[in-house]
Each structure stands twice: as C-alpha cells, then as structure tokens.
Amino acid sequence: METDNVKCTEFLKELTDYLDGTLSESTRAELDEHLHWCHECHVVMNTTKKTIEIYRDNQIYELPEPLRTRLHQAIMSKCRCSKPSKEKN
Amino acid sequence: METIQKRAGEDISDEMMLVQAAKQGDLEAFSELVNRYDRNVFRIAQHITHNEEDAQDVVQDAFLKAYQNLAQFQGNSKFYTWLVRIAVNEALMKLRKRRNEKTVSLDEDVETEDGSIPREVADWAPNPEQIYGQSELGDILRKTIQGLPPGFRTVFVLRDVEGLSTEETAGMLGLSVPAVKSRLLRARLQLRERLAKYFKSRKNGDGQREVH
Numbered sequence: 001m002e003t004d005n006v007k008c009t010e011f012l013k014e015l016t017d018y019l020d021g022t023l024s025e026s027t028r029a030e031l032d033e034h035l036h037w038c039h040e041c042h043v044v045m046n047t048t049k050k051t052i053e054i055y056r057d058n059q060i061y062e063l064p065e066p067l068r069t070r071l072h073q074a075i076m077s078k079c080r081c082s083k084p085s086k087e088k089n
Numbered sequence: 090m091e092t093i094q095k096r097a098g099e100d101i102s103d104e105m106m107l108v109q110a111a112k113q114g115d116l117e118a119f120s121e122l123v124n125r126y127d128r129n130v131f132r133i134a135q136h137i138t139h140n141e142e143d144a145q146d147v148v149q150d151a152f153l154k155a156y157q158n159l160a161q162f163q164g165n166s167k168f169y170t171w172l173v174r175i176a177v178n179e180a181l182m183k184l185r186k187r188r189n190e191k192t193v194s195l196d197e198d199v200e201t202e203d204g205s206i207p208r209e210v211a212d213w214a215p216n217p218e219q220i221y222g223q224s225e226l227g228d229i230l231r232k233t234i235q236g237l238p239p240g241f242r243t244v245f246v247l248r249d250v251e252g253l254s255t256e257e258t259a260g261m262l263g264l265s266v267p268a269v270k271s272r273l274l275r276a277r278l279q280l281r282e283r284l285a286k287y288f289k290s291r292k293n294g295d296g297q298r299e300v301h
Contacts, residue, residue: 012207016274020255040210044281047213050288051281052249054218059250060230061135061144063128071131071145075123075152079116082157 007034011041019049108168112159123152126169129251130176136246137180139235140187147183151176166260170253174261177243184239207278209285217288233283237276244269245276 011034017023018031035042063071104125110118127148134147155162155172162171218226234242247258248269259269 012278013274016270016277019277040207043210043212044207044278047285047288048277048281050213050217051277051284054284055230055234055245055250055280056252058218058223058226058230059132060227060234061132063131067145068127071127071148072120072123075149076116076120078149078153079119079156082153083114 008038008041011035011038012044015045015048018045019052104168105164108159108162108164111156112162119156122168122172126172127152129169130172133173133176133246133251134180134183136234136250137177137239137243138183138187140183143180143183143187147176147179150179154179166257170257170261173247173251173253177247177261181239207282209282209289211285211289213285213288214290217284220288229284229287233280236283237279241272241276241279244272245280248273249277 011018011031014023014027014031018028023031035045104122107118107121111122130151131144131148134144134151135141138144138147151172154175158175162168214220221229234245237245243262244258244264247253247261248255253261255266255269255273258264259266262269264272
C-alpha cells in the first residue's frame, strides 16, 4: 500500500479532535478524504473509537452495593460530627 | 455510540437546591449528593490508585472535605466537577504515599512516545468485547489501563470514561487545554495498541505496520 507519511502524521495529530467532533468542517473533510484511501489510518481511527467505547460501556470498577452502603454510612456519620465552614459574605 | 452514558449532574437546578440546603446543614440533602456521585468518585479513585482500600478512603475523605468546604463552592462550576477535583487530589495523595514518593506528578512520563505511534494496524474482530466473558474482559481492561502512566490514565478516565469536557478536565487537573489534548491522544493510542493483541481479527495476517 502506498502511504503518504505526511498525511498520516497529520491525521494522527488531529485524531482526538476528529473523534470528539470538534474540528472545522474543512479540516474534517480533508481528513475524511485521507481516510477514504488510507486503510491504515482508517483502522487506527476505528479501533481507537472502539477502545473508547469499550472502556465507556464496561465499567471495570463497580462499587458493590454492600460496600456502598457501608461507605455511605461512614461518610454521613463523619459529616454529622463535623460542621460545614461558614459561607463568606 | 450505542450506549449513551448518563452524564453526571443532569439536573443542575435540582442539584443547586441540594447544595444550598446542604450548605445550611441539611444532611439529607448532602446524603442525596453522595448517592448521586459515590460510584463515579469510587471509579475515578480506583483508576488512579489501583487499590480498593485507598479508593474507599478517597470516597470518604473526598465527600467529607466537600461537606466541610461547601461554603467555598460558589456555583461557578458544577458541583460534580468541584467534587471530582477534590477526589483527584485525594487519590493522587494516596498514590504518592503508597509509592513513598515526594510527588506523583501529572507530568510524569509525558515525554515518552512509547505506544503513541501506531504499529498495530490489523483490524479488530467485529464485536471484540464478545470474544471474552465479562470477567475476563474486565481483567484485560484493568490490566491494560493500569499500564498507563498516572497522568495519562487520569485524563483518559475523566474525559472518556466519566464524560467530562476537555476544559473541565484541564481546570480540574491544573493543566492547559493543549496539555489535556496531548495526554488524551497518547492515552487513547497506547490503550488501543495494547488492546489490539486481544481484539484483533485473526483473519488478517499479523497487521504489523512499517514504522516510518
């Protein structure tokens, strides 16, 4: 595959903004054009998007309900013994 | 994205009422705020500290500090953003203690390019997370993100897992917007590179990219 290194490097620099949808229309169109023929960048873009989705959709640190209840009780009991500071006027 | 994650702090006006009531010493109102955000704070603390005991301490300390300092919360940001800032600081302190280091900096390892230049360009299987059972997938995701430097994984977790904006993340961590973007790009690319070995499609060769 013929690879235009400059374009690939530019694409990589813009990847975060591309995925977050924060690019101008013209820059986005240029990058879409590059993606159209560059299979490698296309794979990198797709798999990076998938990486984000997998972490977002599979919460790996859930708070188990019994622990949650215990923590909640501990927090509220500490708060009861403590007073919020006075608001500045 | 098929699953749209519920953004923390959806009902802002209702939340401001709770905060106001808590400021006046209404513990029920504060308890409701704890209910809304304890899972998020626990998750962020676990990601930063990698230690469940420390994460539990962070949840307690962060909420207690928030309660004690409610008067300082002026409502210029969302309560959740303010709370997470406290939690991130607590978590970094825990990490520092655990490592017995003077500082755990968010600037750590920022110069490394390791894994930031894509080498693995084989496409992934169509539904990669379905290759593994839920518990095995969890192990893979934990192991993979734990390999990132703290500064990278903190930015990734706040932006991509918790859904905070770049500006909120920058304000929370005391970093500039370009610094957050740079760390986020590297974190995303490094995670992608590391996950590829588990998720890539078995059909297409080895998918190694020529390094230019």
